[in-house]
Amino acid sequence: xxxxxxxxxxxxxxxxxxxxxxxxxxxxxxxxxxxxxxxxxxxxxxxxxxxxxxxxxxxxxxxxxxxxxxxxxxxxxxxxxxxxxxxxxxxxxxxxxxxxxxxxxxxxxxxxxxxxxxxxxxxxxxxxxxxxxxxxxxxxxxxxxxxxxxxxxxxxxxxxxxxxxxxxxxxxxxxxxxxxxxxxxxxxxxxxxxxxxxxxxxxxxxxxxxxxxxxxxxxxxxxxxxxxxxxxxxxxxxxxxxxxxxxxxxxxxxxxxxxxxxxxxxxxxxxxxxxxxxxxxxxxxxxxxxxxxxxxxxxxxxxxxxxxxxxxxxxxxxxxxxxxxxxxxxxxxxxxxxxxxxxxxxxxxxxxxxxxxxxxxxxxxxxxxxxxxxxxxxxxxxxxxxxxxxxxxx
Numbered sequence: 343x344x345x346x347x348x349x350x351x352x353x354x355x356x357x358x359x360x361x362x363x364x365x366x367x368x369x370x371x372x373x374x375x376x377x378x379x380x381x382x383x384x385x386x387x388x389x390x391x392x393x394x395x396x397x398x399x400x401x402x403x404x405x406x407x408x409x410x411x412x413x414x415x416x417x418x419x420x421x422x423x424x425x426x427x428x429x430x431x432x433x434x435x436x437x438x439x440x441x442x443x444x445x446x447x448x449x450x451x452x453x454x455x456x457x458x459x460x461x462x463x464x465x466x467x468x469x470x471x472x473x474x475x476x477x478x479x480x481x482x483x484x485x486x487x488x489x490x491x492x493x494x495x496x497x498x499x500x501x502x503x504x505x506x507x508x509x510x511x512x513x514x515x516x517x518x519x520x521x522x523x524x525x526x527x528x529x530x531x532x533x534x535x536x537x538x539x540x541x542x543x544x545x546x547x548x549x550x551x552x553x554x555x556x557x558x559x560x561x562x563x564x565x566x567x568x569x570x571x572x573x574x575x576x577x578x579x580x581x582x583x584x585x586x587x588x589x590x591x592x593x594x595x596x597x598x599x600x601x602x603x604x605x606x607x608x609x610x611x612x613x614x615x616x617x618x619x620x621x622x623x624x625x626x627x628x629x630x631x632x633x634x635x636x637x638x639x640x641x642x643x644x645x646x647x648x649x650x651x652x653x654x655x656x657x658x659x660x661x662x663x664x665x666x667x668x669x670x671x672x673x674x675x676x677x678x679x680x681x682x683x684x685x686x687x688x689x690x691x692x693x694x695x696x697x698x699x700x701x702x703x704x705x706x707x708x709x710x711x712x713x714x715x716x717x718x719x720x721x722x723x724x725x726x727x728x729x730x731x732x733x734x735x736x
Contacts, residue, residue, distance in 0.1 A: 370692075653666055
């Protein structure tokens with residue numbers, strides 16, 4: 343066939359390297375190999391039982407048909423109430439809320455609804471692996487701005503301003519961050535939002551890890567900084583990380599009415615709607631918020647212990663340095679002094695020591711690797727021992 347069977351989008355998109363590492367580790371385990379997996383970006387806890395029970399009840403009651411494209415009304419109403427209480431919405435407006443099949447799809451629709459050919463999107467690096475691919479699929483162009491561990495992995499307003507062009511359409515912010523766990527302070531976030539208002543570009547704020555915080559840290563939502571900010575900021579989140587519901591595929595988006603309607607329209611022509619009975623489980627999480635957050639608090643006790651144990655072990659390795667994450671469930675150590683690029687480091691570590699980490703190259707940051715501590719204490723202890731041995735040898 344002329345030019346082959348695939349479109350330019352299919353030819354140019356890259357598969358998710360984080361999912362690839364996790365799949366390879368699971369395949370090795372299935373083959374009987376003793377693999378310590380630090381690649382997975384999902385909590386290793388079950389979904390709270392009362393959420394599962396609500397979804398099972400919805401199934402039993404026959405809530406298995408199409409739902410409105412933007413989400414079932416009671417869930418959108420509950421989300422609107424929550425976001426109004428947080429200052430993201432000036433009033434509980436369900437029309438500004440869209441429920442999508444996963445936070446990843448919410449991000450993609452936010453970009454697709456607002457960006458296209460000729461537009462540029464500023465992406466701070468280290469970045470989540472899917473952002474550049476989503477921008478590419480929308481036909482827009484990424485402009486990457488790097489911030490290393492010497493500045494806490496956080497870009498400055500000056501860096502963003504230097505990257506602006508007449509084609510700048512959007513800035514993507516992810517706080518707390520995947521892969522670094524960094525968290526923007528309120529003053530830092532306010533300065534960036536002020537820049538967006540002054541230069542009239544959009545901000546997509548990916549807040550999927552908003553409730554996974556440590557050391558008394560506080561998450562700040564840029565859309566809550568006033569009417570101008572609310573007009574320009576698209577807030578994306580979901581249920582996956584907070585409530586250990588990764589497989590449920592439920593993401594959320596809050597935006598001004600024009601963008602929210604466009605996102606709902608795009609969804610109506612692609613996925614139709616998020617899974618109907620799963621939305622009733624999410625609704626139960628919203629209605630039983632205190633109960634749900636109790637489950638999160640219990641999960642955080644384990645995450646915090648693992649974070650500190652993993653950090654201490656990594657910092658003890660000669661040639662490795664690591665920032666103390668304030669959110670999410672990742673550490674992003676600097677391994678550049680060991681003399682290997684992150685691709686070679688992660689490949690050899692898996693092959694020679696059966697430890698799966700994700701190369702920093704996938705996140706736009708060669709010289710680093712990402713480790714998820716959403717795994718057991720036993721895996722962390724065993725994995726650290728293997729990493730220490732590997733680093734000594736090289």
